[in-house]
Amino acid sequence: MMTSKLEYDGRLEKVRERMISQGLSALLVFDPANLYYLTGYNAWSFYTPQLLFVPIEGDLVFAAREMDARGTFRTAWLTQESVIGYPENYVHRPDRHPFEWVGARLRDRGLVRPGSRVGLELDAHFFSPRAYLSLVSTLPEWEFIDSLDLVNWVRVVKSPGEIDLMRAAGAVVTGAMQTAIGNAKVGVRQCDVAAQISHSQYAGTPEFGGDYPAIVPMMPTGVDANIPHLTWTKRELADDEAVVIEIAGVHQRYHTPLARTIILGRPPAKLQSLAGAAGEGMEAVLESVRTDIPACDLARAWNREIAKYGLEKASRIGYSIGIGYPPDWGERTVSLRVEDETVLQENMTFHIICGMWMDDYGYEVSEPIRVTADGVELFANVPRGLIGKEVYS
Amino acid sequence: MMTSKLEYDGRLEKVRERMISQGLSALLVFDPANLYYLTGYNAWSFYTPQLLFVPIEGDLVFAAREMDARGTFRTAWLTQESVIGYPENYVHRPDRHPFEWVGARLRDRGLVRPGSRVGLELDAHFFSPRAYLSLVSTLPEWEFIDSLDLVNWVRVVKSPGEIDLMRAAGAVVTGAMQTAIGNAKVGVRQCDVAAQISHSQYAGTPEFGGDYPAIVPMMPTGVDANIPHLTWTKRELADDEAVVIEIAGVHQRYHTPLARTIILGRPPAKLQSLAGAAGEGMEAVLESVRTDIPACDLARAWNREIAKYGLEKASRIGYSIGIGYPPDWGERTVSLRVEDETVLQENMTFHIICGMWMDDYGYEVSEPIRVTADGVELFANVPRGLIGKEVYS
Numbered sequence: 001m002m003t004s005k006l007e008y009d010g011r012l013e014k015v016r017e018r019m020i021s022q023g024l025s026a027l028l029v030f031d032p033a034n035l036y037y038l039t040g041y042n043a044w045s046f047y048t049p050q051l052l053f054v055p056i057e058g059d060l061v062f063a064a065r066e067m068d069a070r071g072t073f074r075t076a077w078l079t080q081e082s083v084i085g086y087p088e089n090y091v092h093r094p095d096r097h098p099f100e101w102v103g104a105r106l107r108d109r110g111l112v113r114p115g116s117r118v119g120l121e122l123d124a125h126f127f128s129p130r131a132y133l134s135l136v137s138t139l140p141e142w143e144f145i146d147s148l149d150l151v152n153w154v155r156v157v158k159s160p161g162e163i164d165l166m167r168a169a170g171a172v173v174t175g176a177m178q179t180a181i182g183n184a185k186v187g188v189r190q191c192d193v194a195a196q197i198s199h200s201q202y203a204g205t206p207e208f209g210g211d212y213p214a215i216v217p218m219m220p221t222g223v224d225a226n227i228p229h230l231t232w233t234k235r236e237l238a239d240d241e242a243v244v245i246e247i248a249g250v251h252q253r254y255h256t257p258l259a260r261t262i263i264l265g266r267p268p269a270k271l272q273s274l275a276g277a278a279g280e281g282m283e284a285v286l287e288s289v290r291t292d293i294p295a296c297d298l299a300r301a302w303n304r305e306i307a308k309y310g311l312e313k314a315s316r317i318g319y320s321i322g323i324g325y326p327p328d329w330g331e332r333t334v335s336l337r338v339e340d341e342t343v344l345q346e347n348m349t350f351h352i353i354c355g356m357w358m359d360d361y362g363y364e365v366s367e368p369i370r371v372t373a374d375g376v377e378l379f380a381n382v383p384r385g386l387i388g389k390e391v392y393s
Numbered sequence: 394m395m396t397s398k399l400e401y402d403g404r405l406e407k408v409r410e411r412m413i414s415q416g417l418s419a420l421l422v423f424d425p426a427n428l429y430y431l432t433g434y435n436a437w438s439f440y441t442p443q444l445l446f447v448p449i450e451g452d453l454v455f456a457a458r459e460m461d462a463r464g465t466f467r468t469a470w471l472t473q474e475s476v477i478g479y480p481e482n483y484v485h486r487p488d489r490h491p492f493e494w495v496g497a498r499l500r501d502r503g504l505v506r507p508g509s510r511v512g513l514e515l516d517a518h519f520f521s522p523r524a525y526l527s528l529v530s531t532l533p534e535w536e537f538i539d540s541l542d543l544v545n546w547v548r549v550v551k552s553p554g555e556i557d558l559m560r561a562a563g564a565v566v567t568g569a570m571q572t573a574i575g576n577a578k579v580g581v582r583q584c585d586v587a588a589q590i591s592h593s594q595y596a597g598t599p600e601f602g603g604d605y606p607a608i609v610p611m612m613p614t615g616v617d618a619n620i621p622h623l624t625w626t627k628r629e630l631a632d633d634e635a636v637v638i639e640i641a642g643v644h645q646r647y648h649t650p651l652a653r654t655i656i657l658g659r660p661p662a663k664l665q666s667l668a669g670a671a672g673e674g675m676e677a678v679l680e681s682v683r684t685d686i687p688a689c690d691l692a693r694a695w696n697r698e699i700a701k702y703g704l705e706k707a708s709r710i711g712y713s714i715g716i717g718y719p720p721d722w723g724e725r726t727v728s729l730r731v732e733d734e735t736v737l738q739e740n741m742t743f744h745i746i747c748g749m750w751m752d753d754y755g756y757e758v759s760e761p762i763r764v765t766a767d768g769v770e771l772f773a774n775v776p777r778g779l780i781g782k783e784v785y786s
Contacts, residue, residue: 071623128516129515191595195593212624231436231605
C-alpha cells in the first residue's frame with residue numbers, strides 16, 4: 001500500500017485549487033500530518049523547526065535541520081535538490097532562529113517575490129510564535145495571512161487508498177482493544193495494562209504492521225473516570241472499578257481511534273443506566289450517517305436520543321480523522337456539533353465519540369467510521385456497551 | 394516519591410526571582426513540562442490551548458478546556474478556585490479562540506493591570522502563533538515580551554527528589570534497552586522490536602511503574618542508520634544489519650534517554666572503527682565532567698578525542714534533560730557544544746549523545762548522567778560499545 005506519485009500530484013493539485021480560491025501565491029506548511037500528506041516525509045524531527053514551501057507553481061522546497069534534511073529521500077518523494085538543511089548550530093539558540101537562515105536560502109533561490117500573499121498555518125502544532133515572528137522579520141517582502149488550515153480541509157475527503165490504510169488501522173485497533181479487555185483485571189497495575197495495549201498497537205497484525213499513535217493510551221480509572229485525558233499510574237486495578245480505555249490503531253500514520261468502558265465486577269446502576277443511554281445515542285447517530293446532510297444533524301440525533309434519559313452533553317460527539325502525529329489524531333476541521341454546517345460527503349471519516357463525564361464516574365463508547373454512498377462503514381469490530389464479564393448495554 | 398508542596402513552593406520562588414531579574418510582573422506558561430514542574434498537572438490535554446498565569450505575587454491561575462479543567466485537582470496541587478475552564482464550543486473553531494474567553498476571565502478577576510510586562514514562552518511547543526495573536530489582541534493593556542524559556546532555566550539544576558525520580562527512570566531504561574538487545578534478531582519485524590521496547594518502557598520495573606516517553610523508540614536500521622530520527626517499519630531485520638536504538642526510560646515524567654547500536658552479525662570494519670572512536674570520545678567526555686567548568690569544555694574534550702581518528706561532528710554532543718512531554722525530552726536550555734558557556738553545577742543532568750551519521754552507516758552511543766560534587770553519576774547501566782553476539786568496542 002505505497003502511496004503513488006500520481007496520488008501525491010492529485011493532493012497538491014487540490015491544495016493549489018484552494019490556494020487560488022483563498023488568493024494565496026504560496027503556502028508554508030508546518031503541521032507534520034500535512035507534510036506527510038503532501039510529500040510522504042515521516043520522521044520524528046518535528047521538535048525542531050521545519051517547513052514546506054508550496055508555491056502556486058513550480059517545485060516544492062522542504063527545509064529542516066541538517067541531520068534530518070539529508071535523509072528526507074528515505075521517506076518522501078522529494079528530490080535532494082528540493083531539500084535544504086539548516087546548520088546544526090541554529091538548534092535551540094536564543095540568539096538566532098533557523099528560519100532566518102531558511103528565509104535567506106529561499107531568497108537566494110529567487111522564491112521571495114515582493115508583495116506575495118503567503119499563507120501560514122497559524123494554528124499548527126510545532127509552529128511557535130517565535131518561529132512566526134522570525135519569518136515576519138526575515139521576509140518583509142511577503143504579506144503573511146492565515147491559511148485557515150487549508151491542507152487539513154483538503155484531507156477531509158479520503159481517497160480509496162487512504163480508506164484501505166484506515167481499514168488496516170481498524171484491524172490494529174480491534175486487536176489492541178481486545179488486548180485491553182483481556183488484560184484489565186483486578187490486581188493488575190494500570191501501567192502493565194498500558195504496556196500490553198502499546199505492544200499490540202506497535203506490533204499491529206501479522207498482515208499490517210502497527211505504528212505509533214498520536215496519543216498514548218488514555219485510561220482514566222475508578223473515581224478518575226470522569227476526567228477524559230488522564231493516562232495511567234502504577235496503581236493496581238481494584239474490585240468494581242470502571243476503566244475507560246481510549247486508544248487508536250495506526251497504520252502508516254492513519255488513525256482509527258476507539259473507546260470502550262470496562263467494569264471490573266458489578267456495574268453500579270447509575271453507570272449501567274448511563275451506558276444504556278449512550279449506547280442508544282450512538283445507535284441513533286450511526287443510523288443518521290449519510291451523504292448530503294450537515295454535520296450538525298448527527299449531533300442533533302444524539303441530543304434528541306439522550307434527552308429522553310434527561311441527559312445533555314456540552315462537548316462535540318466527534319471529529320474528522322485520518323493522518324495523525326502527536327499530540328492529536330483529529331484533523332482540526334469538521335466537528336460533529338450543532339454549530340457545524342459542513343455537508344457530509346462519501347469517504348469523509350470520523351471518530352464518533354460518545355463520552356459522558358459525570359460527577360464521580362464516566363462512560364465512553366466510540367466508533368471510527370466512514371461515510372459511505374448509502375450509510376456508514378465501521379472500521380473497528382469490538383462489541384459496544386459496558387464491558388465486564390458480560391457486555392451490559 | 395510524591396513531590397511535596399514545600400518543593401513546589403521552592404520552585405515558584407526560584408521562578409519569581411528570575412521574573413524580577415527579567416523585569417516581569419507576570420508570566421504565562423504554556424509548556425506542559427513547565428506546567429508539571431510548577432503544579433504537578435499531568436494529563437494529555439495539551440493539544441487544546443491551556444495556560445498558567447504566574448503573577449509576581451498572589452495565586453496562580455490555570456486555564457484549560459472545561460472537560461480538562463474540572464479534573465485538574467486529580468494531579469495538581471491547585472485548588473479548584475484557581476482553575477478556569479473555557480466552554481467546549483471554543484474548541485477548534487475558526488471564528489473564535491479560547492484565549493479570548495480566558496483573557497476576559499483574567500480581566501474579570503482584576504488580574505489585567507495596564508502596563509504590566511508579561512513574559513510569554515514564545516518558543517514553547519503547543520503555543521501557536523494564533524494563540525499568541527489572540528492574547529495580543531485580547532489583552533492590549535499588557536506588554537508582552539519573550540520569557541526566554543525562564544522556567545526551563547530554573548529546571549536545569551535538579552533537587553534531590555528529582556534526582557531520585559531520574560534514578561528510577563534510569564532503572565526503567567536499563568530494562569528497556571536490555572529488552573531491545575534481547576529482541577533485535579534477524580527475521581524479526583522492526584515493529585515487533587518496537588512493541589517489546591514500548592512494553593518495557595510503559596511497564597517499568599516491579600518497583601517503579603513506567604510512563605510514556607516524550608519520543609517513541611527511534612530505530613534507524615541498515616542503510617537508514619545514518620538518519621537519526623526515523624522510527625520503524627514492518628520490514629524484518631536482516632543479516633549483518635546495524636540497528637541504532639534511541640529510547641528513554643520515564644518515571645513520573647522524568648526522562649533518562651539512552652542510545653546503543655546493535656549489529657546483527659559481523660560488524661563491517663568501518664563501523665567497528667567508528668564505534669571505537671565514538672567510545673573513546675565518550676570516555677573522554679565522561680572523564681571531563683565536573684562542576685565549575687563551562688559546558689563547551691565537554692564538547693572540546695570530545696572534539697579532541699575524535700580528531701585523533703580524523704573525525705568531526707557538526708551537532709552538539711548533549712543537552713539538559715529532566716521532565717519531558719512529546720515531542721522532546723530535552724529541556725531546550727544547555728547544549729553541550731563549543732558555543733555554550735553555561736557553567737556546570739552539581740545536579741545538572743544531561744543526555745550525552747555521541748551520534749555519528751556517515752554516508753551510508755551510522756553509530757550512536759549515549760549516557761544519561763548527573764554532574765556530581767566530584768565527577769559524574771550514570772543513571773543507566775548497559776554495556777557500551779557496538780553490541781552484537783559480543784560487545785565490540
